[in-house]
Amino acid sequence: MADEKKLFKVTIDNITIEVEPGTTILNAARSIGGEVAPPAMCYYSKLKNSGGKCRTCLVEVAAGSTADPRPMPKLVASCRTTVMDGMIVKNITSERVIDARAGVTEFLLLNHPLDCPICDQAGECHLQDLSYEHGKEGTRFEFQKRTFKKHDLGEYIQLHMTRCILCYRCVFVADQLTQKRAHGILDRGDHSEIATYIEKSLDNDFIGNVIDVCPVGALTDKTFRFKNRVWFTKPVDAHRNCSKCCGEVQLWMRGDEVFRVTARKDEWGEVKDATDGRPGWICNECRFEKKDLKDWTIDGPTKVNRHSVISQGHYVGVQMPKDFLPEVMGGRGPKLLMDIHKVSEVNRPEIELSKIDGPAHGDDFAGAKQ
Amino acid sequence: MQTLTNRAKPVDRHPMTRMEKLYLPAIAKGMGITLKHFFKKKVTIQYPEEKRPFSPVFRGLHVLNRDEDGRERCTACGLCAVACPAEAITMEAAEREPGEENLYREEKYAAKYEINMLRCIFCGLCEEACPKDAIYLSETFAPANFKREGFIYGKNDLLIPDPVKEPELYQKALGSRAKKS
Numbered sequence: 001m002a003d004e005k006k007l008f009k010v011t012i013d014n015i016t017i018e019v020e021p022g023t024t025i026l027n028a029a030r031s032i033g034g035e036v037a038p039p040a041m042c043y044y045s046k047l048k049n050s051g052g053k054c055r056t057c058l059v060e061v062a063a064g065s066t067a068d069p070r071p072m073p074k075l076v077a078s079c080r081t082t083v084m085d086g087m088i089v090k091n092i093t094s095e096r097v098i099d100a101r102a103g104v105t106e107f108l109l110l111n112h113p114l115d116c117p118i119c120d121q122a123g124e125c126h127l128q129d130l131s132y133e134h135g136k137e138g139t140r141f142e143f144q145k146r147t148f149k150k151h152d153l154g155e156y157i158q159l160h161m162t163r164c165i166l167c168y169r170c171v172f173v174a175d176q177l178t179q180k181r182a183h184g185i186l187d188r189g190d191h192s193e194i195a196t197y198i199e200k201s202l203d204n205d206f207i208g209n210v211i212d213v214c215p216v217g218a219l220t221d222k223t224f225r226f227k228n229r230v231w232f233t234k235p236v237d238a239h240r241n242c243s244k245c246c247g248e249v250q251l252w253m254r255g256d257e258v259f260r261v262t263a264r265k266d267e268w269g270e271v272k273d274a275t276d277g278r279p280g281w282i283c284n285e286c287r288f289e290k291k292d293l294k295d296w297t298i299d300g301p302t303k304v305n306r307h308s309v310i311s312q313g314h315y316v317g318v319q320m321p322k323d324f325l326p327e328v329m330g331g332r333g334p335k336l337l338m339d340i341h342k343v344s345e346v347n348r349p350e351i352e353l354s355k356i357d358g359p360a361h362g363d364d365f366a367g368a369k370q
Numbered sequence: 371m372q373t374l375t376n377r378a379k380p381v382d383r384h385p386m387t388r389m390e391k392l393y394l395p396a397i398a399k400g401m402g403i404t405l406k407h408f409f410k411k412k413v414t415i416q417y418p419e420e421k422r423p424f425s426p427v428f429r430g431l432h433v434l435n436r437d438e439d440g441r442e443r444c445t446a447c448g449l450c451a452v453a454c455p456a457e458a459i460t461m462e463a464a465e466r467e468p469g470e471e472n473l474y475r476e477e478k479y480a481a482k483y484e485i486n487m488l489r490c491i492f493c494g495l496c497e498e499a500c501p502k503d504a505i506y507l508s509e510t511f512a513p514a515n516f517k518r519e520g521f522i523y524g525k526n527d528l529l530i531p532d533p534v535k536e537p538e539l540y541q542k543a544l545g546s547r548a549k550k551s
Contacts, residue, residue, distance in 0.1 A: 117447030117501050118478045226463045226478050229448035312452055338518040345524055346460040346482045359465035365481045 008085040012036055012059075013093045025078035025089055026057050030268065037268070038091055039101075039130050041108070041215050042167035043079035046270055046279060050172050051079035054165065055104045056130060060097050063088040075100050098134070105135035111146045111190075112216070113162050121217030123230040123309045126269055127165065148193055154203070155357075156222050156288045157211060161193050164218035170194060170210035177281060178204035194218070205244055208287040212263050212271055223288050224252070224260035225359040231309045233259050235302035240295055244283040246274035250302055254347070257354040258291045264302075291354045429494045429507040432485055432523070433530050433543060437475055440532040443504035446480035450496035450505055458489035459496060476502075483528065487512045487521040509545040 007018040012029050013036045019028045027045070029037045038059055043051030051057075057079045061072040066086030075097060078089070091097055109131060116122045148161035171184050171194070185192050210219050233252040240247045252260040263271040263282045271280045290296065304311040326333050341347075353360055389395065415422060424430070435443050446463035464481035466474045473479075497506045515521060531539035 115476075117445045117449070118476055122447070226446075226465050228463070229452075231452055232448060309452065313457070336518075340486070340522070343519045343522045344460065344484055344486075346462050346484050353462075359478075360462070360481065361464050361467050362470070362481060365462065365464065 006085075008083050008087070010083040010085075010087045010089065012089040013091050019083055021082075023083055025059055025061075025076070025081050025083055025087075026051075028083050029059075029078065029089070029091060033267075035092055038078050039126075039134065040079055040268075041126055041130065041165060042169060044169050044172070044213055044270055045268070047169060047172040047213070048176060050167075050169055052077050054108065054167055056101060056108070056134070058097060058100050058104065060090040060094040061087060062090050062094075101134045102136050105131050106140070108165050109135065109139070110141050111162070112165065113145060115163075119160075119163065119217035120220045120225060120230075121163075121214075124269075125217060126215035146190060151194075153219070154207075156208060156284065158220045158222045158225055159194065160218050160220070163216050164194055165216055166192055166194075167215055169213040169215070170219055173210050173213050174204075174207065177206045177209060205283045205285070206281055208284045209263065209271070209281045211287075212265070215269075221260055221262075221287070222358055223291070227259050227353050227356075227360065228254060231312050234314065235304060235310065237264065237299040237302050238296040239299060240286065240290065240297060242283060242286050245286060246276070246278045246280060246282065247286060248274045248280060249282050249286055249296075251296060251298075253293075254353075256293050257352060258293055258296070259354050261287045261290060267305075424509045428509055429492045429497075431487075431508050431510045431512050432490075432496070432505055432528055433508045434483065434525065434528040435504050435506060436530055436533060436540075438533060439472070440534040441471075441473060441475040442479055442529065443475050443502045444480045444483060445476040445478050445502055445504070446483070447501065449499040449501060453495040453499035454490075455493060455495065456489040456491050458486045458491075460484050460486075480525065483525045485523045485528065487523055488518060508543065 006021065008021050008023070009016060009018050010025070010028050012025070012032060015032050015036060017028060017032055019031065026038060026040060026043060038057040040051070040057045041054035043054075043057060055077060057077055058075040059078045060075055061081070063069040064072060064087060065084035067084075069086070078091075108127065112127065116125070116128065119125070122128065145162070151159050151161065153159045166185065168185065174184075185194055187193060208221075211221050214220075230252065233254055236251045236253055238249055238251045240249075248264060249261050250264050251258050252262065261282070263280050266272045274280050301314075304314065351365060353364075356364060437443055444461075446461045448461065451457075451459040451461060460482075461480045461484065462482040463478050466477055466479055492507065494507050500506075512521065512523075530543045533540040
């Protein structure tokens, strides 16, 4: 049976590939890669049953299959539609898709607050990327955005319900990764919100992964809260021997301080499988409690896409220019030099931000040399 | 040698005539030119008593702005620092605590904000990048200093005076180009 497996031929944006039956259009497009792959806010390949909610991955099916080449009347969600043999799909080549995606983006942004300057997800936010690439410039929404009262998701996870786009990814994580699901979605429609049912604390070892799967800044790391912007930290691949998880993580560092620990992500922003094939989910201990460089073995800097804001200021292959001064001055160095670290109030060695549990406050900086 | 333009003038090297050797006519001519300038409009001004008006696009020393209630506008989003081509701006953020709402406009604020004026090239990209209207370039120069340490400007040096407590100083710091609103 295996050697006679029939492959389906599918054409996406005029690129023809062969995929196994049962593959979704989205995954077929992802195997081509690049701009052909539709954006996805709710679909997450590592989570079963995810997808079909956000509608950003809508594509046009110009011909259903070789047997029935009629086009599908409406745009279909590519994460939930499987390919047929001879299917012709239009993604970025279709005006309808681009128009629909701009509309979906506008809807997703209706109730999303414009607080990117404060949000810790800014810079690695999928909604930011989506609105930048597919959204319209202005807004037509003239009403009050919905707000929620604050929910406490334990000491490690910060929930900003106003930023949530209801992708349900975190609910699937809680459902599939942890034994007991203690959080879900309450209410309906405009009022629906992610909540822990009757203030049950989320004390599962793997609950921290909801931070990684969240496409927006609704679920963020409290231990990293306001510590630094992601593009000023250096992402470094590291590992440690962990009894609970694969232990392969990404450290977000400033100097020798570990500001944040996350799982490693692939090019679609999803958690990468570990090198031994295990899922790359990491446990809470690795994520929240190991903020010391001594806990980790560094594998090397993470390769960051050149077009990502995270790659700003990461100069690769820079060579220190030769210091000509001593040569010109007859062997003696310059007498008047300023060491910026003696003057600067930023990044004082006596304030270790990574050792502070939550966000820093005014008094955390009070002890610094003025 | 081929010249770039045809305006080049060969140097006159002929021996001086008797009249020219007297020098007196030349001196008189030179004095005449000097005298003429006494009655012309002066091109210099008496700085610092007199000051020239700034051009409407002049980019001077940075100011960290406050809102109408005197709260700091900056939320330490880091966009000015990421936009800065000279990498002169650094900052550290902190969370606003209950009771500090009259000091800071947003949930997050810059606990430390520093501009290295030695690195700054006054390009104004920080002003353009700022989503909160918190930083702008004013109509002043960075004053001279004897030591380089004096050019590392912290929040105390950059913050505009409080419009509620010190309205005159605030108006002065706003300058003549401030939006009339």
